[in-house]
Amino acid sequence: MCYIFISNQKMEKFMTIVHHMKCACHRCLCVVSLENAIRKDGKYYCFDGCAEGHERP
Secondary structure (H helix, E strand, C coil): CEEECCCHHHHHHHHECCCCCECCCCCCCCCECCCEEEEECCCCEEHHHHHHCCCCC
């Protein structure tokens, strides 16, 4: 849950639902569907290579 200041002392709550996010691999620019992502250690990856940490050049 997120909070946002609306006026001086009043806060309203809102919730954001995320369906897609960037692959957790630092070498990748893919945006992956959370429904189809490979999940490892609480992070979401676009395919096994990213999840297993690609070989470094």
